[in-house]
Amino acid sequence: MSVEYNADQKIPHPAMWGVLYKSSTPFWDGVKEKRVMLQRCKSCGYWLNPPRPMCPKCRSQESEWVAAKGTGKIYSWVTFNESPHSAFKTPYEAVLVELDEGPRIVSNVVGINSDELEIGMPVEVTFEDVAEDLTLPKFKKVG
Amino acid sequence: MAIDSIKDKAAIVGIGVVDFSTDIGRTEWYTACQAIKLAAEEAGVNIDDIDGMVKSVDDGPDPTYTGKGLGIDNLLYHSENHWGTSAMMNAVHAVAGGLCNYCVYYQTAHRASGPEKCISDFLVAREFRDDSLDMVRYDYFSPFGLIGEPGYVAMMYRRYMHETGIKPEQLGWVPIVASENAARNTNAIFFDKSITIDDYMQSKLIADPIRELDCAPKVDGSIAIVITTPERAKALKQEPVIINSVASGYALEGQNYTSYTRDVITDLPEMENMAKELYRVGGMGPKDIKVAMLDDTFAPYVPMQLEALGFCGKGEAPAFIEGGDKIRVGGQLPVNPDGGEIGQGRFITTRIVEAVRQIRGTSTNQVANTDTVLVASGAGGPADGMICRKE
Incomplete structure (x- = not known):
């Protein structure tokens, strides 16, 4: 089911640590523009997911960021019945989505009940403003 | 392929286990020294003869503190490995390679009652400023x-x-x-x-x-293991484990x-x-x-x-x-x-x-x-x- 938050608690996200996350900044900049950005090796096209400084296949250090289509399938999920962080109301799901391009990313679902979730379910990205300063890419049923 | 020369070249000759607890009531520095003392006594090794120390990077005070507590003034070898029991490799390589004679591998972690690390600031800093x-x-x-x-x-x-x-x-x-x-x-x-x-x-x-x-529950504990060569083990108290x-x-x-x-x-x-x-x-x-x-x-x-x-x-x-x-x-x-x-x-x-x-x-x-x-x-x-x- 969709995640509900405790409004008085900060959702943990990179910017709040107060440090510069050099490798993921293009992803979070992309989210602000409602895009899911992925890093890819410029030399051989291998997906660098999560982002990293060198391609493990061809050892090139030249990479580029490209926007994913935003469609994929549920690959796995977890239902948290005990919250590991005060910002998240239980129960809620974290899902692993396999994007149509191949890379898998962790996210949440919107408008899908726990008992509807299944591995292989087609989903598409939607962007949810979860706090004044935070938008997250989440996934809903296709169509 | 790695070198084969470590085969059967090291032995465990002593173990020291501090009673586990969910609130051990001591610092990690204290129980690290305690476990090493127990292990040395069990092995029949004089603490003054311990010249090697290894540990996981996450668990317990580093050898600077532990050695200071134990009064060790002749550390020929010390190193840290990452998680798991990988520090055992360091101990075996050090002993088999002749870098030290009696190496102690210690793990001290008070995860149930909260960490009391001598160097906790360092660990926290590493956790949140790294871009790895x-x-x-x-x-x-x-x-x-x-x-x-x-x-x-x-x-x-x-x-x-x-x-x-x-x-x-x-x-x-x-x-x-x-x-x-x-x-x-x-x-x-x-x-x-x-x-x-x-x-x-x-x-x-x-x-x-x-x-x-x-899930394994959190616990407070401290363990030390003494490693030496099978030859040196012959003069010690316990039957060696090769x-x-x-x-x-x-x-x-x-x-x-x-x-x-x-x-x-x-x-x-x-x-x-x-x-x-x-x-x-x-x-x-x-x-x-x-x-x-x-x-x-x-x-x-x-x-x-x-x-x-x-x-x-x-x-x-x-x-x-x-x-x-x-x-x-x-x-x-x-x-x-x-x-x-x-x-x-x-x-x-x-x-x-x-x-x-x-x-x-x-x-x-x-x-x-x-x-x-x-x-x-x-x-x-x-x-x-x-x-x-x-x-």
């Missing part, structure tokens, strides 16, 4: 509430259930057998009596499909507990690579192993390790653990006769201690005629392992 791959957790997982190791493992385990068809009624036998073994182990503090499959099925799904009983081989294993696209981007996320390639090397160096195979000390920090890793280490074929592990008979003492392959980390708390070096006791024949849950034990650690990340044997 593990930061992915903070960057890409935390905003979505995927936080904490039970959740990380649950994401993999849901997929494992889907691909293998393993049922909770099968996985449950890992904690059930752990509870039976822990109930017999006077050193294990978590189970006074064994649990049933009903108890397991009623255990809270904290991060569904991971249950509370699938370290037949040590090895580590890595694999592409690995990330601690969260290697979600691999084509297949439901096996343990690091453990498979480690096992190949371990058996090759030691000249042994899975059939030569009498007792397996496996990483049961989270229960799903036990069936996965049984397959990765060659104790059963691919896809056979769920049936292998079901009912518990094959993994109990007296079964085809007794696993963690001490109750493992599920029974004793999250404390990796307990596996080495139990391996030593099984070889010596002094376990609280002794497997008859144990002459070889395999120790595996680091399931779900970089793996390491050891085969030890009777002299």
Whole structure:
């Protein structure tokens, strides 16, 4: 089911640590523009997911960021019945989505009940403003 | 391939275990010194002769403090390895390579009552200012509430259930057998009596499909192990436990507990690579192993390790653990006769201690005629392992 938050608690996200996350900044900049950005090796096209400084296949250090289509399938999920962080109301799901391009990313679902979730379910990205300063890419049923 | 010259070139000659607790009431510095003193006394090694110290980078005060506490002024070798029992490799390499004579491997962690690290500021700073791959957790997982190791493992385990068809009624036998073994182990503090499959099925799904009983509880403890050469061991108090081989294993696209981007996320390639090397160096195979000390920090890793280490074929592990008979003492392959980390708390070096006791024949849950034990650690990340044997 969709995640509900405790409004008085900060959702943990990179910017709040107060440090510069050099490798993921293009992803979070992309989210602000409602895009899911992925890093890819410029030399051989291998997906660098999560982002990293060198391609493990061809050892090139030249990479580029490209926007994913935003469609994929549920690959796995977890239902948290005990919250590991005060910002998240239980129960809620974290899902692993396999994007149509191949890379898998962790996210949440919107408008899908726990008992509807299944591995292989087609989903598409939607962007949810979860706090004044935070938008997250989440996934809903296709169509 | 690594060098073969470490085969049978080091031996465990003493162990020191500070009683486990959920509130040990001392600093880690105190119990680190206490465990090393106990281990040296058990071995019959004078503390002044300890000239090597190794540890995991995460657990316990570094040798500067520990050596200061113990009054050691002649440290020829000290080093830290990452998680698991990988520091055992450092100790074996140092002793077999002649870098030091009596090396102590210590693990001190007060995870239940809260860390009292001498150098905690350093650790916290490292955790939050690093831009390494593990930061992915903070960057890409935390905003979505995927936080904490039970959740990380649950994401993999849901997929494992889907691909293998393993049922909770099968996985449950890992904690059930752990509870039976822990109930017999006077050193294990978590189970006074064994649990049933009903108890397991009623255990809270904290991060569904991971249950509370699938997770090793936090504990305060301190363990030290003395390693030297088999030759020097002859003059000491205990029957030496020969370290037949040590090895580590890595694999592409690995990330601690969260290697979600691999084509297949439901096996343990690091453990498979480690096992190949371990058996090759030691000249042994899975059939030569009498007792397996496996990483049961989270229960799903036990069936996965049984397959990765060659104790059963691919896809056979769920049936292998079901009912518990094959993994109990007296079964085809007794696993963690001490109750493992599920029974004793999250404390990796307990596996080495139990391996030593099984070889010596002094376990609280002794497997008859144990002459070889395999120790595996680091399931779900970089793996390491050891085969030890009777002299």
